[in-house]
Every structure is written in C-alpha cells, then in structure tokens.
Amino acid sequence: MGQNWSSFIVPAEGISGGLIMLWKTAFGYVDVLAVSRYAAHMVVSSREGETWLMTQVYASNQLDQQKLLWDELVGLGSLGLPWIVAGDFNAILSTEEKRSYAWVTLGPKSSTFAKFVEEAGVCDLGYEGVPFTWCNSQLGDKRVWVRLDRALVNTDWVRKYPRSRVVHLDRSASDHAPLLVLIVKELLDHYEELRGPNKEEKWALLEELELPTISNEDRVGLLKPVDNDEILEALRSMPVGKAPGLDGLQAEVYLMH
Structure with a gap:
C-alpha cells in the first residue's frame, strides 16, 4: 500500500471473523480505542477538525455471540460524539431484507438485533443501489439474497452529517457487496455560514424568497x-x-x- 496508508487488523480465527481498517495518513488520525473478536472501536479525527466515533463490526452467525456484541455496543451512542457502526451484522430487521424461494420469517436474531437498535438509539442510513449485500451464490431455488451489511448512526451523527448516505457497490471478489459511506454535511455548513459575517444580509435574501408555507x-x-x-x-x-x-x-x- 505504500507509506501513504495506515492500517489496523483484527486477525481471523480460522476461516471466520477478522477485520481490517485502512486509512490514508493525509486524512488525519485514527486512534483505536478497543477491540473484541467481532468489533473494533476507533476515534477518527480529520485534519479539518472533524471528530467522530467509528465501530466496524463483523457479527457472528451465532445468536449467543450476537447478544454479547450488542451488549458491547449499546452504550456507545451516548458518548457525546457522532457515531457510526457499520459492517456485517449477520441479521435482518424486516422480511424485505431477504429473498429466497422459501418463506421468509423473522427469528430471534432479528428481534434481538431490533432491540439493540432501539436501545442504542441508532438509525439505519438506508442505501442506494441493489437491495441485498450478500448472496450464497447457489443456483436455482437454493439461491438466497440478504441485506446483512449496513451502517447505523446515532442522533449526534445525524445532526452533524444530515445528508450522509450509503451506496451498495457491486460484488466482485467477495460474497458481500462493499458499502460506500458518503459523509456529507453541506446542509449544516450552509446554516453555519448564515450565522457568520454579513449574516443580516444573507437572512434578508432568504426572506425575499417565496418559500412554501402551511x-x-x-x-x-x-x-x-x-x-x-x-x-x-x-x-x-x-x-x-x-x-x-x-x-x-x-x-x-x-x-x-
């Protein structure tokens, strides 16, 4: 990768698990706070002064291990920093997130995951692109498509980056589709600018616009x-x-x- 990149790795156990984080050193600083088998927590600080908390996950397929991971994550949303937790959660929140020839139902993994989302105070950023991020690559009536990967954010993130979005990219070397998270905060910058120099003139221009009302x-x-x-x-x-x-x-x- 060269000298322009830094990385951090959580080794896999056998053929399962494992995480790798890569970032350009010119972007800023990444401090790894804590690591477990299925998650890595980092404080990301850009050179522009932006700071947020990022958690990368690769959840187990076993319910008991998932419960331990949700317990680990649930309190992070209240630390006072914008927080994004992204990766493979190995669970779905609705029947629309799975497609197969068999009847799709929601089991204990889904209810436990939904409980974590509610208790952690996070919301799904949604997505653009194809609706599913994983495929078992089987043929015919054995093929299964599932949205296992997503990005969840807390209210601090939504306030600071209100136009952030997620794009599902095409699968290539993996059975999972990569997620591209676009961090956008132009809307907030716009209102901050209105409160800066010449703010009276800028607000006067806004008042002249014929904005819709109720x-x-x-x-x-x-x-x-x-x-x-x-x-x-x-x-x-x-x-x-x-x-x-x-x-x-x-x-x-x-x-x-």
Whole structure:
C-alpha cells in the first residue's frame, strides 16, 4: 500500500471473523480505542477538525455471540460524539431484507438485533443501489439474497452529517457487496455560514424568497394527537407484508390484535 496508508487488523480465527481498517495518513488520525473478536472501536479525527466515533463490526452467525456484541455496543451512542457502526451484522430487521424461494420469517436474531437498535438509539442510513449485500451464490431455488451489511448512526451523527448516505457497490471478489459511506454535511455548513459575517444580509435574501408555507389549520392538524381510527386507516393502507417498525412485525399482525 505504500507509506501513504495506515492500517489496523483484527486477525481471523480460522476461516471466520477478522477485520481490517485502512486509512490514508493525509486524512488525519485514527486512534483505536478497543477491540473484541467481532468489533473494533476507533476515534477518527480529520485534519479539518472533524471528530467522530467509528465501530466496524463483523457479527457472528451465532445468536449467543450476537447478544454479547450488542451488549458491547449499546452504550456507545451516548458518548457525546457522532457515531457510526457499520459492517456485517449477520441479521435482518424486516422480511424485505431477504429473498429466497422459501418463506421468509423473522427469528430471534432479528428481534434481538431490533432491540439493540432501539436501545442504542441508532438509525439505519438506508442505501442506494441493489437491495441485498450478500448472496450464497447457489443456483436455482437454493439461491438466497440478504441485506446483512449496513451502517447505523446515532442522533449526534445525524445532526452533524444530515445528508450522509450509503451506496451498495457491486460484488466482485467477495460474497458481500462493499458499502460506500458518503459523509456529507453541506446542509449544516450552509446554516453555519448564515450565522457568520454579513449574516443580516444573507437572512434578508432568504426572506425575499417565496418559500412554501402551511396554513394555521394545517399546523393545528399536524400537532393534534393521532387517534385509533387514523392508526387503523394507516395500517389498512399498507401493502401486504410491510413492517411499520423495527420489530419487523407486519401490519397484518397489528390488525389482528
């Protein structure tokens, strides 16, 4: 790789696990805080003064090991730094994240993963590109596609990098698709600039724009509590098999109860 790169490696155990982190030295500094078999935690500091916490994961396929990893991660979102945790989580959050000839259901791995997402206070950055990141490369009715890889972020990250996004790249040498995470904060920079020099002039220009507004009646409607009839109407309008929440339970389950 040459002298322009630095790296850190968590060795594999046999043919499973293992992590490698690579970064250009010109970018800034990476301090490895802690390492376990399935995760590495780093503080990343760019030369522009940006600092965030990054966790790279390669979760086990075993539920008991996954629970240990979720327990390890759950408190990191409250450290006061923008936090991104990305990698292979070996679990799905909804039936839409798996495609196979067999009937897709959500098991204990999904419910445990969903519980971690809720308790850690993180959200999925979503993705652009193909919907699945892993394939078993089998033929015919044995082929399975799954979205095992993703990037989760805490609220501090969302505030600082509100336009960040994830792109699923094409698979090549691996059965997993690489994730490209684009860290974008132009929106925040724009508002910071409005508060800088000549801010009165800049706000005056904004006030001259014909921006869309909502009526007082619409404001009242947005603020009023949601009643049961509205919830029922929303559930009935959802397509079959859709899950409205991270628990992965489909709309039909709520309609039955």
